[in-house]
Amino acid sequence: MAWKTGWAYRVPITIDHTKVSAAATNYPLYVSEANLPSRFWDECQGRDLAFTLSDGTTAMPRDFVGWQKATTLEAHVLMPTISNITDDVLYMYWGNPSCADQQNAAPVWTPTYLAVWHLTQNAAGSYPDACGVYTGTDSVSPGAKVGKLLSYGGETFDGTGDVIGLDAALPVALSGLGAVTISFWFKRAVIATQQFPFYLVHDGAGSLKLYCEFRATTNLLRVGARPDLGGTLRVYDTSAAITDTASWHKADLVVNIASDAIAIYIDGSVVAGAGTTTWTPTSFDANGGASGLGGRADGTLSFNGLLDEVRLASSALAAERLATEYANHNALGIFYSVGAVEQNVNRAFRVPF
Numbered sequence: 001m002a003w004k005t006g007w008a009y010r011v012p013i014t015i016d017h018t019k020v021s022a023a024a025t026n027y028p029l030y031v032s033e034a035n036l037p038s039r040f041w042d043e044c045q046g047r048d049l050a051f052t053l054s055d056g057t058t059a060m061p062r063d064f065v066g067w068q069k070a071t072t073l074e075a076h077v078l079m080p081t082i083s084n085i086t087d088d089v090l091y092m093y094w095g096n097p098s099c100a101d102q103q104n105a106a107p108v109w110t111p112t113y114l115a116v117w118h119l120t121q122n123a124a125g126s127y128p129d130a131c132g133v134y135t136g137t138d139s140v141s142p143g144a145k146v147g148k149l150l151s152y153g154g155e156t157f158d159g160t161g162d163v164i165g166l167d168a169a170l171p172v173a174l175s176g177l178g179a180v181t182i183s184f185w186f187k188r189a190v191i192a193t194q195q196f197p198f199y200l201v202h203d204g205a206g207s208l209k210l211y212c213e214f215r216a217t218t219n220l221l222r223v224g225a226r227p228d229l230g231g232t233l234r235v236y237d238t239s240a241a242i243t244d245t246a247s248w249h250k251a252d253l254v255v256n257i258a259s260d261a262i263a264i265y266i267d268g269s270v271v272a273g274a275g276t277t278t279w280t281p282t283s284f285d286a287n288g289g290a291s292g293l294g295g296r297a298d299g300t301l302s303f304n305g306l307l308d309e310v311r312l313a314s315s316a317l318a319a320e321r322l323a324t325e326y327a328n329h330n331a332l333g334i335f336y337s338v339g340a341v342e343q344n345v346n347r348a349f350r351v352p353f
Contacts, residue, residue, distance in 0.1 A: 001055075001056045002055060002056045002057045003056055003057070003344050004050060004052055004056065004057055004059075004091075004093050006096045006098075006099060007048070007050065007093040007094065007095055007096045007099075007344065008043070008094075008095030008096065008343065008344050009039060009040070009043060009093065009094055009095040009341055009342065009343055009344070010056075010091045010092060010093045010094075010341075010342050010344075011036075011037065011040070011091070011092050011338050011339050011340070011341055011342065012089055012090075012091055012338075012339035012342075013031070013089065013090050013091070013092055013336050013337070013338055013339070014087050014088070014089050014336060014337050014339065015029070015079075015082065015087055015088040015089075015090075015335065015336045016087060016334070016335060016336060016337065017083055017084050017085060017086055017087050017088070018084075019324070019327045019328075019331065019334065019335045020082055020083065020084040020324050020327075021084060021319075021320035021321070021323040021324045021327075022084050022318065022320030022321065022324070023081065023082065023083050023084050023085070024081070024082050024318075024320075024321050024324065025080065025081050025082075025111075026078060026079075026080065026111035026112055027078075027079040027081070027082040027321075027324070028063075028076045028077070028078060028079075028108050028109060028112075029076065029077045029078075029079050029082070029090075029328065029336075030074070030075075030076055030149060030328050030329055031051075031073070031074075031075045031076070031077060031092070032072075032073055032074065032149070032332050033067070033070075033071065033072050033073040033332075034332035034333035034338075035333050035337070035338040036073070036338060037338070037340075037341050038070075039341050040094060040341075041069045041070045043094055043095050044094035044095070045094070045097045046064065046067065047099065047100070047101040047102060047103070048093075048094050048095065048096040048097060048099050048102060049062065049064055049075065049092070049093070049094055049102060050062065050092075050093040050094070050096075050099075050102045051077045051090055051091065051092055051093070052090065052091045052093065053080075053090060053091075054088075054089040054090060054091070056091055060077050060078055060079070060090065061077070061078045061104045061105075061106075061107035061108045062075055062076065062077045062078075062102060062103070062104060062105075062108065063075065063076040063077075063103070063104075063105035063108045063109070063130055064102070064103055064105075065118045065120060065149075065150055065153065066120055066150055066152070066153065067150075068151070068152065071151065072150055072151040072152065073150075074118070074147075074149045074150035074153060076108050076109075076130075077090065077108065078107060078108040078111075082324070092338075095344075105130045105131075105132070106130065106131055106132045108130070109130050109131045109311075110131050112313050112314070112315070112317075113131055113311055113312060113313050113314065114131065114133075114134075114170070114173055114174075114180075114312045114313070114314050115129045115130075115131050115133065115134045115170060115311070115312045116129060116130040116131055116309075116310070116311045116312075117129055117130070117136060117164070117293065117309075117310045117311075118130060118147075118149070118150070118153055118308075118309060119145075119147065119153060119154050119155040119164075119307060119308055119309070119310065120145075120150065120153045121138065125138045126138060127155075127164050127293075133169075133173075134166060134167060134169065134170045134173075135167075136164035136165060136166055136293055137164065137165035137166075138164065138165075139161070139162065139163050139164065139165055139299060140155060140156075140157065140162040140163070140164060140294070141158055141161070141162055143156035143158065144156055146306055147185075147306075147308040147309075148185040148187075148248045148306075148308040148309065148329070149185070149308055149309050149329060150308075153308060154185070154306050154307060154308035154309075155294065155306070155307055155308070156305075156306055157294040157295065157302050157303040157304060157305060157306075157307065158302070158304065159189070159190055159193065159195065159302055159303065159304025159305075160302065161295075161299040161300070161302060162294055162295060162299065162302045162303075163292040163293070163294050163295035163296065163297065163298075163299045163302050164292060164293040164294055165290065165291075165292055165297060166200070166290070166291040166292055166293060166297075167290070167291075168288040168289050168290055168291070169288065170200065170288065170291060170312075171200040171201060171202065171209050171210070171287065171288035171289065171291055172286055172287065172288035173288075174200070174209070174210065174284035174288075175283075175284055175285060175286035176283050176284065176286075177257075177283055177284050177314055177315075178256070178257050178258030178259075178282055178283045179254070179255060179256040179257060179258060179259070179315050179316035180210065180254075180255050180284075180312060180313060180314060180315070180316075181252060181253065181254045181255070181311075181312070181313040181315065181316060181317040181322075182198050182210075182212060182223075182251075182252070182253040182255070182310075182311070182312055182313075183250070183251065183252045183253070183309070183310070183311040183312075183313070183317075183322075183325070184197060184198070184250075184251055184307055184308070184309060184310040184311070185248055185249070185250050185251075185306075185307065185308040185309050185329070186248070186249055186250075186251060186303075186305060186306065186307055186308075187245070187247065187248045187249070187305050187306040188214070188242070188243075188244065188245045188304070188305040189245055189304050189305035189306070190245075190304040190305070191214070191219050191243050191245065192216060192217065192219060193214075193216050193304065194213060194214070194215065194216040194301050195213060195214045195295075195301060195302065195303045195304055196211060196212070196213045196292070196294075196295050196296055196301050196302065196303065197212055197213070197214075197251075197293070197294060197303045197307060197310075198210075198211055198212045198293060198310070199211045199291055199292045199293075199295065199296050199297065200288075200291040201288070201289040201290070201291055201297070202226070202229040202285075202287040202288065202289060203229065203287060203288075203289045204289050204290070205289075206289070206296070206297075207226070207229060207230075207287075207289075208224060208226055208233055209225070209226055209227070209229075209284070209287070209288070210224070210225050210226075210255065210284075211223075211224050211225075212224070212251070212253055213301075214242065214303075215237070218237075218241055219241035219242055219243050220237040220238050220239075220240075220241055220242070221237070221238045221242050221251065221264060221266075222235055222236070222237045222238075223235065223236050223237075223253045223255060223262050223264060224236075225255045225257065225262070225279070227257045227279055227281045227283065227284045227285060228279075228280070228281045228284075228285045229285060229287045231279065231280060231281065232279065232280070234262075234275065234276050234277050234278065234279060235275050235276070236262035236264065236273050236274070236275030236276075236277055237273055237274060237275055238264055238266075238271050238272070238273045239271070239272040239273055239274060240271065240272070242266070245305070248306075248308075249266055249267055250265075250266070250267050250268065250325075250326050250329065250330070251264070251265070251266060252264075252265035252268075252317070252322045252325075253265075254316045254317060255316075256316045257279055257281065257282060257283055257284065258282045258283065259316075260277050260278045260279060261277055262275065262277045263319075265319070265322050265323075267326055267330075268322055268323040268325070268326030268327065268330075269323070270319060293307070293310055294307055309329070
């Protein structure tokens with residue numbers, strides 16, 4: 001088996017095909033700290049973390065979000081295909097401290113997504129978009145950062161003004177799209193108040209374009225869309241209240257303007273709901289205004305709890321893919337297995353401490 005030139009160590013990662021609901025292309029595999037060997041934590045420098053296909057040499061784009069050694073890791077790797085019939089194998093490499101930083105985040109996401117926010121902050125305090133376009137601005141009061149995918153990732157919203165500001169260019173980017181999918185992990189802290197985890201508008205007057213909210217009295221999760229400025233806002237609510245404040249849950253909200261349909265998935269499964277989803281246009285228009293994550297752009301009606309891994313896809317993602325993503329994010333150490341460390345005897349070394 002060929003080796004990636006210059007790297008000392010690797011492990012095979014084998015995806016359990018029985019955990020994949022249906023074959024998919026351009027799948028961003030989440031790689032966590034689960035089952036990684038001690039040598040990885042001892043030797044890896046972060047920038048030298050690299051992935052290849054099963055041939056051991058063909059590089060795969062990766063988005064290395066962050067880590068704390070021996071504790072937590074979040075990385076995403078673009079799988080060209082993923083199978084529900086046979087196991088897929090890839091290699092994770094480390095042990096090349098002199099290499100250039102292997103970060104190559106945007107290609108992991110841009111085949112499928114308009115924007116992806118891991119909700120980790122950069123040195124300037126902003127919230128980078130992994131696709132490299134729609135950076136969020138910080139209007140969140142200091143608080144504990146506790147994430148689902150990365151223990152110190154995610155963001156805490158206090159329900160009284162916290163919001164991550166989004167530029168008007170994002171709702172404009174929906175122009176011409178017939179469908180989108182909003183995905184995020186959430187953990188509610190307070191219920192029975194109106195809260196907006198995701199909020200895109202048409203204009204400065206706040207005309208709603210695409211949003212989701214937890215309803216104040218019923219605690220239902222609502223998805224709403226108005227594809228054209230001045231058109232009709234259509235909404236769709238879950239049939240059951242979402243009141244759990246003890247656990248993380250994954251929401252996937254599929255809005256299909258072209259097919260006049262909305263579907264809400266919680267923890268990888270579609271849930272019952274009701275609403276009117278018939279629009280005159282078949283795609284979104286090009287209008288946009290200042291928008292927000294975790295609340296409205298002005299900070300009102302903000303979410304109260306934790307959010308992590310917010311994604312906006314430029315299509316209606318299939319139910320099977322959403323189920324696979326939930327399994328990948330939630331079943332650490334089960335969705336894939338990590339094999340024994342392999343060493344390149346012509347390149348092995350130990351990193352000095």
